[in-house]
Amino acid sequence: KVWKFSHEESVGSIQDMYAMKFKEQVEERSNGEIRVDVYPVGQLGDGVGAVELIRYNAVNFSINNPATVATIVPENQLLSLQFVFSDDMEVNRRVLNDGNAIKEINELYRAKDIIPLAWFQEGFQVITSNHPINKPDDMKGFKLRVMASPLLIASYSAYGANPTPVPYMETYSNLQLNMIDGQVNPVFAIEEMKFYEVQKCLNFLNQEIFVGTFCVNPVFWDSLTEEEQEMVLDITNELDSYIFDIQNEYADSRLQKIIDNKPQITLKEYTEEERNVFKEKAVSGYDWYLNLVGEKGQSLLDVLGEDIKTAEQTVSS
Ligand code: 6CS
Structure with missing residues (x-):
């Protein structure tokens, strides 16, 4: 089996680290029966185009962000309001993981053929x-x-x-x-x-904070076995702290790189x-x-x- 995963960022970016870890875990836990092909840099379509790919199951998994889904689920623009989130990233993490607002937004996405599996931060804008x-x-x-x-x-x-x-x-x-x-x-x-x-x-x-949304297509999701769904959900849970630490580390190390170069x-x-x-x-x-x-x-x-x-x-x- 081959699962297709697309995201918009460069190799080594936060979305790419997420996708590559997901790939590694799926391939390992399925004993190589499932292969995950990751398409970075919006190779299959950037921004709004990438959202259409997931809605029509041209890719199975993708990471998008509220801005690219804004015209499909206008309510999601809540997450892009100025000064709406906390200055504390740990607070924001909990809001994105267990908050009731996210649960409601998830329902709105489902009605538009997108299932959000996880929401995570990529840093302050x-x-x-x-x-x-x-x-x-x-x-x-x-x-x-x-x-x-x-x-x-x-x-x-x-x-x-x-x-x-x-x-x-x-x-x-x-x-x-x-x-x-x-x-x-x-x-x-x-x-x-x-x-x-x-x-x-x-x-x-x-x-503002930059929010990433890890999504799956509903038709594809329903076609998975229960074990496969469970495996994906387990991996997604584990990826939360993995990606939180990376975004934290990148906020410092990438700034240092900028200062060193300029x-x-x-x-x-x-x-x-x-x-x-x-x-x-x-x-x-x-x-x-x-x-x-x-x-x-x-x-x-x-x-x-x-x-x-x-x-x-x-x-x-
Ligand atoms: O500004 C953008 O369009 C993009 N920024 C990031 C950090 N990720 C993907 C998105 O396309």
Whole structure:
């Protein structure tokens, strides 16, 4: 048997480490009866295209992120709101693992022929630029590359930026040619995609986390034996701490690599006061989200808020 697994990132990235560990474990536990073919770098289709592949079972497993599913399950944009998650990654991990908001979002995905098996973090989203972004005003007219999610466009527009969706693989050349002024991605991606080579500042506003979703096609899932399903779920459970540690380690080691290669890079950290100015502006992104998905949006937002509170209590106790 051959199982197909696609993801959008480079070899050695967080999604790739996840996929390769999954492959190793499936092949080992099935005694070689199952082979997992991993297609990295969006080889089979990037972003939104990759989501269609999973929905139509052209690939069996994939890692996507909420932005690429935003037009299919608009409610999922909850997870891309500015400042919606905790600053504590352990809290976020619990929210993504056991939270009730995620359970509800899982149901919405299932109704659209995608079964999420796991949600994990890939780090805080960092804004890169050629001038420091100390306040929202510094983003006036700033051509910022974001993923193709309407909410991301609304959210960064609220700061005054001029957000434009550009495919991941074209972002470097667009920065190099000054067709865009900046982009948003976790540190590990800024390093491996070499965005830092053509940018002067990394702005650590911690306004969003990058969330990965490990998904399976429902028709394929139903075709598996019970043992196979159990094996996949066991591996998925084990992968949670594996990938959490990797994203933690990459956040430091990849930043060090950037600093080593480009010591003159500016690293902008924010005081609470500075962040608050952004938070005030971010409210209109929430309004946009609630207008789009109505009552369901409000109830999901409330549930997520409760999930975060519960996780904060368990982490601090
Ligand atoms: O910005 C993007 O489009 C991408 N960023 C990451 C970290 N992973 C995949 C995604 O396509």
